[in-house]
Amino acid sequence: MSSLPNEFQGAVHIAVIGGTGLQKLDGYEPVAVVNPQTPWGYPSSPIHILKHNDTPIAFLSRHGDSHQHAPHEVPNRANIAALRHLGVRTVIAFSAVGSLQEEIKPRDFVVPDQVIDRTKGVRPFTFFEKGLVGHVGFADPFDAKIADVVKECAHALAGDGVVLHEKGTIICMEGPQFSTRAESHMYRSWGGSVINMSALPEAKLAREAEMAYQMICMATDYDCWKSTEDVDVAMVMSHMSANASNAKLLIGAVLDRLSHENNSDLVQGKHWVGVTTGFLKFVTKPEGRKQEALDNVEYLFPGWLN
Numbered sequence: 001m002s003s004l005p006n007e008f009q010g011a012v013h014i015a016v017i018g019g020t021g022l023q024k025l026d027g028y029e030p031v032a033v034v035n036p037q038t039p040w041g042y043p044s045s046p047i048h049i050l051k052h053n054d055t056p057i058a059f060l061s062r063h064g065d066s067h068q069h070a071p072h073e074v075p076n077r078a079n080i081a082a083l084r085h086l087g088v089r090t091v092i093a094f095s096a097v098g099s100l101q102e103e104i105k106p107r108d109f110v111v112p113d114q115v116i117d118r119t120k121g122v123r124p125f126t127f128f129e130k131g132l133v134g135h136v137g138f139a140d141p142f143d144a145k146i147a148d149v150v151k152e153c154a155h156a157l158a159g160d161g162v163v164l165h166e167k168g169t170i171i172c173m174e175g176p177q178f179s180t181r182a183e184s185h186m187y188r189s190w191g192g193s194v195i196n197m198s199a200l201p202e203a204k205l206a207r208e209a210e211m212a213y214q215m216i217c218m219a220t221d222y223d224c225w226k227s228t229e230d231v232d233v234a235m236v237m238s239h240m241s242a243n244a245s246n247a248k249l250l251i252g253a254v255l256d257r258l259s260h261e262n263n264s265d266l267v268q269g270k271h272w273v274g275v276t277t278g279f280l281k282f283v284t285k286p287e288g289r290k291q292e293a294l295d296n297v298e299y300l301f302p303g304w305l306n
């Protein structure tokens with residue numbers, strides 16, 4: 001049990017979602033641990049509110065505090081809804097990925113700009129259903145402005161051994177089993193740069209919730225296309241832990257930059273305001289709307305229908 005307060009007064013605009021090998025964020029002052037119940041249930045794990053200089057940051061472990069949620073079991077809607085409800089409008093999401101390209105070596109970082117959906121429809125993937133229909137644009141699934149900040153920070157850390165690839169296409173597969181060799185070769189022929197199991201629906205839900213969302217990938221293996229070797233979890237974990245110091249340096253630099261007052265409008269996601277709420281009221285006619293669906297959306301966007 002944590003002795004920290006289980007509530008936090010005031011808005012938190014920036015969140016870090018930690019993936020495999022990044023279950024906590026050390027080196028920041030812990031100020032609260034909150035576990036909000038959302039209309040879509042509880043998040044993967046309690047959300048840690050940390051102070052970075054004077055800026056509150058939310059940290060959420062995607063697979064839970066003990067990595068107990070498989071990729072298809074991650075409660076993505078609860079995660080994104082809980083963060084939005086706390087005031088979060090910018091999400092930096094970390095992911096351990098397999099590399100599909102020779103030049104992306106294990107321990108390199110990639111700031112992806114595209115994603116190909118190879119999940120199988122078994123994960124709940126929208127906030128807008130059962131009596132309220134919404135369609136959002138997803139042509140560019142990540143946030144180019146946040147990506148620019150990450151790139152600048154990573155380049156400044158090149159001397160510390162941080163290697164960054166400025167763009168790339170993630171193949172998001174269903175898992176939890178890794179790919180077959182035929183699939184891995186097919187993804188390369190599609191132009192995939194890296195592969196994971198968690199970019200989606202996380203990124204789609206963040207877009208629906210009008211949040212700036214950028215994934216930062218760290219390569220942990222060459223999947224199975226490059227040699228007769230197969231990828232395994234030990235390989236992923238060993239590269240993650242060996243490179244944890246670089247991941248920490250990069251996160252610190254990005255949080256430094258984002259918490260600067262010059263970036264206040266950016267982290268409040270002002271450039272995404274209205275992408276959902278501006279159109280939601282025009283699709284489902286009032287007589288077709290269901291109260292529960294309206295209440296759920298009210299949790300995300302209080303007062304959106306007024």
Ligand SMILES: CSC[C@H]1O[C@H](OP(=O)(O)O)[C@H](O)[C@@H]1O
Binds near residue numbers: 062095096175197233
């Ligand atoms: C443990 S290897 C496969 C696992 O690692 C990645 O997790 P995350 O994206 O949360 O860092 C990948 O997506 C799989 O979930």
Ligand SMILES: Nc1ncnc2[nH]cnc12
Binds near residue numbers: 178179
């Ligand atoms: N090869 C791989 N395939 C899918 N997800 C991964 N995460 C890390 N390595 C991976």
